[in-house]
Amino acid sequence: MTSLVDFHCHLDLYPNFEKVILECEQNKIYTLTVTTTPQAWPRNYSLTKNTKYVRAALGLHPQLVAQRSAEISLWDQYFAEAKYIGEIGLDARPAYFKSLTLQEEVFEHIIKRCSSDGGRILTIHSVRTAQRVIDIIERHGVCKKNRIVLHWFSGSASQLQRAARLGCYFSVNSQMFSKGGALITSMPRNRILTETDGPFTKLAENPQRPSDVGHCVDLIAIVLKISAVEVKNLIAQNLRELLTN
């Protein structure tokens, strides 16, 4: 049986972090648990060091940069031991717009470190900032030695094509279909991954868990007009390529 993939989830934000890790292991769901502050890294890292299906990512969330930009030094400290980086990126919604310059500084700092070191897989937030995010990715040539996954991408179709040409992957969640899912049909099929972004997304009024990611698989199957089994196989194949190239 092909395993499901949840490539962007905040496992440490559920009431019982260890239980949800165990759930991913038991259900064989390849899960990337992202962090919003580097302070969360040591626990995330130690709890997922020896798991088969769960990996942790080192992040500094753009929505927290206004309060926590000083933690970039802590992020630097942990960088050497992190293979996965996120959640990072930019957010220009009204509530975060004031910190956008600071967000860019933090994001560019992270991108530069990844560009020079290489070997990382990044999961990037780009709300109302697709153009800026893609500009920064391109300017620093970060795709050369790293892999980029644009999470919950909501830019235009032409921005999507530009990101795809740079080599970016796209992790798709079920809430992205609320506008019909047209953007998903224009993603290169070999670059699509699935995510829940739980607990920030809901399924039947409840925060989604990685075990709900099959719902997203079903929605992708509908818009791509292929079977859910074919989508599962496609996502598993895309994950393998992402991890081996």
Ligand code: MN
């Ligand atoms: Mn997230």
